[in-house]
Amino acid sequence: MEYIAHIRVSDGERQALKTHLLGVKKLAEMFGATLGIMHITGLAGMLHDLGKYTVEFQNYLIEAVNHPEAPPKRGSVDHSTAGGRMLYDLYHKGKIEREKGILAEIIGNAIISHHSYLHDYLNPELESPYLRRVRDKVDIGDYDECVRLFFQQVMDEAEFQLYVECAAQELKQYLTRTSSFNMEAKCMFLSKFVFSALIDADRTNTRCFEDHVMEEEVSTGASNLFQGYYEKLMNKLQDFAQGSDSGSVINKLRSEMSEQCDRFADKPSRIYTLSIPTGGGKTLASLRYALKHAATFGKKHVIYVLPYTTIIEQNAAEVRQILQDDIHILEHHSNVTEETVDDDEAEDGLMNIRQKLKLAKDNWESPIIFTTMVQFLNVFYAKGSGNTRRLHNLTESVIIFDEVQKVPVSCVSLFNEALNFLKDFGRSSIVLCTATQPALDFVEHRLQIDPDAEMIQDIEQVVASFKRVEIIDEASSGLYTNEKLADFALNKLEEEKRNILIILNTKTVVKDLYQRIKNALQETPVYHLSTSMCAAHRKQILGKIRDHLQKKEQIVCISTPLIEAGVDVSFECVIRSLAGLDSIAQAAGRCNRHGEEVLQQVYVIDHVEENLDHLKEIKQGKEITKRMLIDLQRDTTHHGGHLLSKQAMTHYFQRFYLDVKPLLNFDVSKLAVNMTTLLFAGYHENKYYQDYCENYRQVPPLFLVNSYRTAAEHFHVIDDLTTPVIVPFGEGREIIAELNGAERIEDFGKLMRKAQQYTINIFSYEMKKLDKNNGLDRCLDGQILVLKDGAYNEEYGLDQQNDSWTGGYFFG
Incomplete structure (x- = not known):
């Protein structure tokens, strides 16, 4: 019997399951190489769809394609548990080797979660959703036959054991690497990275098959691009130097600070601060550092993280104009569709609108990326696999945080730990770029930043000169x-x-x-x-x-x-x-x-x-x-x-962080616990672990006891959750019409990237008012919300009353 992973709806072409598993393994290995964990991510890739080696799933898939008017119940056949159970059975029973037991938990969790989001090892009810899937679940098809066919068709048992040994060695090296993290924090970030690599590899392979394109390779020519970009930037700076006002005091200072950034680019990747005063040319100075450092040290991406979408537009346009490249620069303002956490087991076999939108979302593979602080924090901590999919592309990068003082108070500890991970494990270089440096090394979960991290010399004198x-x-x-x-x-x-x-x-x-x-x-x-x-x-x-x-x-x-x-x-x-x-x-x-x-x-x-x-x-x-x-x-x-003095700013931030100290670890009041505890706490600080031991008079049969999904479900960068809505302004109306007529995943991707500039985020009370006033429409099977013409005003935007209609045309 030929076992298949997907059937292309457009022409009935079948993708062999073996081809899919090995294709995802190959991509996942390339993603994992950044952290030195290619066998760990590769294991997740080749086992993630193990459960498709069942007659039940094959019949389900064929029935769904042959009878789209009355398909079988979506998710009625579980295909994502088998890979996690195989690792549990082989390495988490009997006499357990520590590294292999932890591997079974981390990789198994990624596999069972690849149609939803990472499971809790221990949840607020003192249960283990992870164990419920890999140990206790009964209805997962002919599991033994799945394992037999895997060893027969994908990788023989001896080769598999050697592969796992390599993965165990990688884990051992990862866990013993010098860092400020405890074991649980290291495993949390590793789990998110493995999940990211698996999700992106799976969706990339599936998209390539669905859109009739060759398997995509991870770009290896970025450093050549960065060298060419650097030369273009230097030519532009030479033009500025020959301008009529180049001799002004401010322009001389800008030039001097830019040169200091250039010299810093030869230093090893670390966390640096760039405290250029407002109006000091920090966009071009930081770009100069980023391009030279990326070219020198072989980085894959230059990523700008900004507080507002307004600046994304402005800075991206400036960089595009200098580098003369529209293709390799991505603006990611916001998600046009909402991220959800659901367990839709069969979604990758049935190519509906929702699945196409999921495959089309940006994975941040572009060499230069502009995004927001909200999107950056969502990658590490928010629910939805589409967010986490981007995490692996934050490694081996130069990341510029423009206006870093805008990190929300509740997210300060989480932000610091994400940056510490990227520095210690991800081989990324990070620049905190602002005229008003916050005291991020003044808090409990402090940023691991060196005393000599400032790029600009004699800051006080520079500030005075810029007055x-x-x-x-x-x-x-x-x-x-x-x-x-x-x-x-x-x-x-x-x-x-x-x-x-x-x-x-x-x-x-x-x-x-x-x-x-x-x-x-x-x-x-x-x-x-x-x-x-x-x-x-x-x-x-x-x-x-x-x-x-x-x-x-x-x-x-x-x-x-x-x-x-x-x-x-x-x-x-x-x-x-x-x-x-x-x-x-x-x-x-x-x-x-x-x-x-x-x-x-x-x-x-x-x-x-x-x-x-x-x-x-x-x-x-x-x-x-x-x-x-x-x-x-x-x-x-x-x-x-x-x-505006440096002393005033230092006093302000230290006073501010002292006043808001209880809020810095993202308190989850409903659960009487904070986010850092849910994600990072060791046994002795973990409330659920302690309660479990007290209630059951035994320790839970797990190496990891943290609550990844509970944390994600309660995480939000801003207090009030918002929903993205496309507005009928300018090209917005055309985009809405084109989305309704799109077929190829690539077309959805392009349209959703364009739609970001025509999207606003509305609060729940605003949505209720718009619904009451008939100001909302839904398209693409309800996946995307759009404003009606009368609900958007040409002067001030959103009109909750839906009374901005001019009676004819919308003047955008």
């Missing part, structure tokens, strides 16, 4: 409402200010102030920016703003904080609602950015109408900054003499 603004404390003079703020801003405009930027903390007050000032200024352009607008919409508005600024025309822009992190605009006057000191400093970076004037003003106000109850970090930062302003009123030499 282009003065902070004016208006917060101490009384509280501001939008009515008072509108009057204040209009008065500043009358004082011969050509342009003003106002940054407030919440979308509600931004929208209200925008409408007030727009009504008051009939002839002057007034612009609104918030995350209620899709990236393409914000890009369009920013383009108009830059055009006005270049022509020195009078304008007003009212924005949420999204504009202050890396967006290259320069206003004469900035008004900033009181927030954390890092936000004040970033807002100041949008004022007199290029030193157009000797000195300009940034006014800090205390806005009484902002509701910060659900923005605890902003609220906490605001209180610390307010106390620092009082300190400076009492003693003008305090905190280095001004809010």
